[in-house]
């Protein structure tokens with residue numbers, strides 16, 4: 194099966210506008226940004242989702258996200274920023290290689306996530322609390 198685009202970037206087969214790298218992670222500018230200065234941070238070793246990664250590597254990824262986000266905010270004079278990871282197609286993930294988006298945001302940038310909210314039936318929230326806790 195052909196490599197996905199981020200595997201090819203890690204291998205150096207296609208170019209990327211790199212902003213940061215260390216032995217474990219790589220960060221580069223997203224070519225189709227929500228706002229200019231939108232960057233991605235990926236592990237150099239391929240995993241599809243955050244929970245596929247060893248916990249320690251997920252920590253390394255977010256250590257880099259923390260570092261790069263500060264630089265993105267300074268470079269763009271952003272008034273805010275979103276940090277987002279889509280995991281699997283159902284969540285909107287298009288490239289099946291885990292990546293954290295760092296999106297600089299501005300009060301008047303005109304972009305809004307299509308967020309909706311649901312209501313729990315009586316006691317349902319407790320059921321979810323219990324069920325999630327049982328897996329931890």
Ligand code: AMP
Pocket residue numbers: 198209221222223224225226233278279285286287288289
């Ligand atoms: P997602 O929907 O979370 O899988 O996001 C994939 C992201 O990868 C999108 O924001 C794309 O613009 C970005 N992208 C795809 N190909 C490239 C590339 N060659 N260089 C940089 N960013 C890319």
